Amino acid sequence: MANLDPLANRSDAELLELAVAGEESAFRLLYEKLKVSIFRYVFFMTGSRSTAEEVTQEVFLSLIRDGGRYERNRGEVASFALGIARNLVRRIERRERPYIPISANDEFEQGALRAFSAHGECGPLPGELIRDELIAKLHAALASLPRHYRQVVVLCDLCELTYADAATQLNCAVGTVRSRLNRAHALLAQKLKPLKGPQPDIRTAGPEGCAI
Amino acid sequence: MNCKAFRARFEVHPHARANLGVDSTEAGQHLADCAECKDFVETQREVVAGLTLLRESEPGLDSSFDAGVIARYRQQNLSRTSPQSFCLPPRSFTIFCVSGAAAVLAVIAVLLVYGIHKPLSTVIRPQPMPAAASAKPVPEARSATVSRKVALSRANVLRKAMTGKSSKTLQPPSNPSAATALGEDDPTPAAFRGLMYCDPLSCGGPMEMIRVRLPFFPDAFPLGLTSTNGVVYADVVVGSDGVARGIRILK
Numbered sequence: 269m270a271n272l273d274p275l276a277n278r279s280d281a282e283l284l285e286l287a288v289a290g291e292e293s294a295f296r297l298l299y300e301k302l303k304v305s306i307f308r309y310v311f312f313m314t315g316s317r318s319t320a321e322e323v324t325q326e327v328f329l330s331l332i333r334d335g336g337r338y339e340r341n342r343g344e345v346a347s348f349a350l351g352i353a354r355n356l357v358r359r360i361e362r363r364e365r366p367y368i369p370i371s372a373n374d375e376f377e378q379g380a381l382r383a384f385s386a387h388g389e390c391g392p393l394p395g396e397l398i399r400d401e402l403i404a405k406l407h408a409a410l411a412s413l414p415r416h417y418r419q420v421v422v423l424c425d426l427c428e429l430t431y432a433d434a435a436t437q438l439n440c441a442v443g444t445v446r447s448r449l450n451r452a453h454a455l456l457a458q459k460l461k462p463l464k465g466p467q468p469d470i471r472t473a474g475p476e477g478c479a480i
Numbered sequence: 481m482n483c484k485a486f487r488a489r490f491e492v493h494p495h496a497r498a499n500l501g502v503d504s505t506e507a508g509q510h511l512a513d514c515a516e517c518k519d520f521v522e523t524q525r526e527v528v529a530g531l532t533l534l535r536e537s538e539p540g541l542d543s544s545f546d547a548g549v550i551a552r553y554r555q556q557n558l559s560r561t562s563p564q565s566f567c568l569p570p571r572s573f574t575i576f577c578v579s580g581a582a583a584v585l586a587v588i589a590v591l592l593v594y595g596i597h598k599p600l601s602t603v604i605r606p607q608p609m610p611a612a613a614s615a616k617p618v619p620e621a622r623s624a625t626v627s628r629k630v631a632l633s634r635a636n637v638l639r640k641a642m643t644g645k646s647s648k649t650l651q652p653p654s655n656p657s658a659a660t661a662l663g664e665d666d667p668t669p670a671a672f673r674g675l676m677y678c679d680p681l682s683c684g685g686p687m688e689m690i691r692v693r694l695p696f697f698p699d700a701f702p703l704g705l706t707s708t709n710g711v712v713y714a715d716v717v718v719g720s721d722g723v724a725r726g727i728r729i730l731k
Contacts, residue, residue: 287553290557290560292550292553292554292557295550295553296550299546299549299550303541303546303549304541307541308538311538311539312534312538317539321541321545324541324549325545325548325549325552328549328553329549329552329553329556332553332556333556399533402530402533403533403534403537406530406531406533406534407534409530410534421531425528425531425535426531426534426535453524453527456527456530456531457523457524457526457527460526460527460530
């Protein structure tokens with residue numbers, strides 16, 4: 269760790285220069301700074317951990333390979349890296365399905381079936397399973413949004429970028445980001461409405477009451 | 481406050497959405513009175529809660545993944561500085577060599593072309609005479625480019641030749657086509673009277689024709705030749721050695 273100390277006060281742009289030149293400690297520091305935000309963005313945009321890991325790795329290798337294209341006056345290194353991630357995600361989306369239907373969640377269905385068969389009759393579901401189900405539904409709802417709405421939700425709500433930073437990243441006006449976010453929240457609210465319906469009393473309703 | 485104004489306040493920041501309904505007195509009053517906006521605020525809060533849960537569910541990156549990324553970075557570094565990159569000559573050096581070779585070839589070509597097409601502006605190429613040259617006309621010079629020079633300084637060479645064999649050399653040929661051949665293979669051009677023994681071996685090579693002005697001597701020039709101002713003009717062919725080969729008097 270001692271060899272990182274001289275680099276701790278360097279800016280991201282300087283670290284990138286050093287990393288491009290072959291300085292491994294500079295690359296490690298830059299990687300630690302940016303990896304979470306890059307991974308988070310890709311994970312929530314694609315809904316897949318394996319895809320997020322692949323893309324994150326590719327983003328950093330591209331950052332070193334194409335580091336000469338970075339211009340300090342055009343923004344921070346984090347924005348540059350996020351831009352690379354966005355392009356890679358776009359390529360993946362062109363190859364794969366654009367939407368994941370809410371009902372098509374194999375993990376949830378398998379988990380519910382296991383719980384049902386394990387309890388024999390419809391007993392109380394483990395809290396983790398309910399939570400996992402809700403998270404899966406949220407992922408599906410997010411994935412079902414049109415791309416330009418999904419992007420603002422991921423950037424502003426999940427990656428916690430400001431409206432200005434998100435607007436810079438998307439190359440649009442701040443007002444556009446706000447209006448898209450409003451619309452995205454309205455769409456999400458519609459998709460999440462079935463989840464907040466009154467839950468049947470699973471101890472008395474019988475097997476059919478367990479269907480969620 | 482109306483519903484439109486109330487909902488517009490939610491656009492400031494997504495994380496402040498859930499609080500806007502209760503932070504402002506005016507907004508709070510509107511909420512108490514408007515069931516639709518109350519439902520709207522509740523929906524927005526649930527969306528925010530869901531997104532918060534989603535964010536908390538984000539998986540972390542384990543150390544094995546980090547090690548893999550560092551390993552790829554090292555591999556990429558090695559591939560950029562591998563010796564293979566030094567095996568290929570620089571592109572600029574290759575271009576320089578090709579350009580240099582092309583320039584040398586161009587120079588050689590120019591020299592060859594120049595050597596073949598040497599200018600003949602002042603050259604008369606003598607044609608070798610056939611065996612029975614005395615009975616046959618002297619072939620004319622094939623060179624199409626014969627320029628005439630007036631060189632008064634060369635007249636001195638002529639005068640020496642004239643004084644040596646003046647009567648003979650200045651005799652105009654009665655038949656220009658049959659004259660001037662002192663040797664069987666005299667390369668002196670037609671219509672010129674030979675001033676020295678010439679054959680292709682002794683008088684070979686290019687010749688130069690000059691025009692000279694001679695003083696008029698009635699006894700020395702052919703009969704019938706007159707001069708109004710006491711001079712006559714003549715063309716003299718001179719070899720590359722500077723020795724006059726032949727002469728013709730201009731009437």
